[in-house]
Amino acid sequence: MDRDNRVQTLSEADCLRLLGTVPVGRVVYTEHALPAVLPVAFEVGPDGRLVLALRAGGTVVRALDGTVAAFQADRLDPATRTGWSVLVHGRAEVVRDPALHEHLLLTGPRPWIDGERQVFVLLTPELVSGRELHTCAHGAQLGTGRPH
């Protein structure tokens, strides 16, 4: 039996659907010329863009704005060694439109760290990849409940 069959590549649609099932992901940015990783509250917006909720004034917001960023989220079960991981690359832009900012304050994700002011960063997915690990025993997929 090829044990590699535990790994399944996910479609872009499945990746975005799975991203919508978790409240936090990890944004990768560059700080002091090294890659940094920060857990961030986020949601998948109705237009497919990721809405990241951050505290204003952090270095991460300055580092992200106007760049191509990477964003990763996963759900992993150490007991069964199953789960999924999704990676998104895309342009990140701070929301500067006051009306959109107000709208997101009411309807969008809240940053994990409360602060005086919050900032929303929109990440437009350009490359989306992901994979799912499932058990050899029954071939069931986590998170989808249906075969591909």
Added chain:
Amino acid sequence: MDRDNRVQTLSEADCLRLLGTVPVGRVVYTEHALPAVLPVAFEVGPDGRLVLALRAGGTVVRALDGTVAAFQADRLDPATRTGWSVLVHGRAEVVRDPALHEHLLLTGPRPWIDGERQVFVLLTPELVSGRELHTCAHGAQLGTGRPH
């Protein structure tokens, strides 16, 4: 009340101790000139180096070997919005010594994806940083059970 007091910077010792409490982290490497993030089973070795368990033949092993890599792990509770996140930078090297490889096969972490052969990568921490988020209400820290 300054709500920023929810964030606490962790000492290197606390970072390494917390890393030892989780079975999986995320390694950051470069693929096609873009940052990629992969969940990886790992352990903190007795000498403080991180032992990553990977499947042989993957692009990630080639991308990591001999480079300065970033490794991140966290434990986050969406219900209370508390938790911790630790980031390690250091040199990654594939274990080539047959005796050490055999030893790690017996005692080290198992890769999440089983395969014909497995590879261990040692990551020597050079920069270690982390932070913990705790609730304003009682100032208790997740994962430590004691005040700093």
